[in-house]
Amino acid sequence: MTSTITRRPVTLPSGFTFHMVEVVGGSFMMGNDDEDAYDFEEIIHEVKVPDFWMAEYPTTQDLWLEVMGGDNPSHFQGARRPVEQVSWYDTAACCNTLNTLCGYKARYFVDEKCSHALDIEHAHLVDYPESISIHVPTNHYGFRLPSEAEWEYAASTSLGDQALIPLSKLLYAGGNILDELGWYKENSHGQTQPVGLKLPNERGLYDMSGNVWEWCEDQWHDSYEGAPADGSPWIDQDAGALRVIRGGCWYRIAQTCRSLSRLYYLPANRNYHYGFRLLLFPPPGSWP
Secondary structure (H helix, E strand, O other): OOOOOOEEEEEOOOOOEEEEEEEOOEEEEEOOOOOOOOHHHOOOEEEEEOOEEEEOOOOEHHHHHHHHOOOOOOOOOOOOOEOOOOOHHHHHHHHHHHHHHHOOOOOOOOOHHHHOOOOHHHHHHOOOOOOOOOOOOOOOOEEEOOOHHHHHHHHHEEEOOOOEEEOOOOOEOOEOOHHHHOOOOOOOOOOOOOOOOOOOOOOOOOOOOOOOEEEEEEEOOOOOOOOOOOOOOOOOOOOOOOEEEEOOOOOOOHHHHOOOOEEEEOOOOOOOOEEOOOEEEOOOOOOO
16 A cells, blocks of 8 residues: 655745655564674564654755854765764754754753763864753654654654554665665765655655664664663663664665664764754644
8 A cells, every 4th residue: 555645844934944754653563683683683672653753854964054054064065965974962953953943942951971971082073062961852842863763663664554564574765676765885976965866765755775874862772672662762871872873874885774774873973974864743733
């Protein structure tokens, strides 16, 4: 059965518009038990996620500049390319500003622990934004980063006749042929590409496999043992702990672009492999 895709625009005070796609909540089996799965992907566990809205594309450079102003941080410049070279803290600062522009109160707040977990090798990359904390509670209305469970649910499930049916047979977000769906090492020509040029998945979400890794809200854990069952971010460490990234990127091999693949990165570091995708948990009956 062909799924119904619901898109709605978000218009900023400047008149700039971007689109969010509805993701109807439900239960799914998260994790990977394939022969080539990594140990930290293998525990299959049931998760129930709420309804939410997810950005049609990873955050583009034109959207970033509309929200944050200043200079474009991206190494590969282009208005419709994903913004990259943004740290986890930078993405949280963007969500803060976007929520202010749209009248939402969901915020990341200051947490002094942010400065305690960086290794010396990468300390020169740190530029802490103001007003950052560990995470935004899942039930706070507004824009935030997706939890790892929300990200995987949106990437690897589709609407069926009566319920959300796991697409466990599909390797990537939307199918099994990555060249049709995303940009990775073999087809990216060594750089990011403008969003939306490949096919979307069944939800109408583009570039979830490849182009840029996408920051998630969760802190990294080496196993799914003890993971939340309600789709909320898994946060139980100091704020400087490693954060989850999902989706693969233009620089990596196809295996890392699978919908079930997961990795991590230091939250204060910036790299031209890493971007992010917005999630919106809107108040009932309202829209920015």
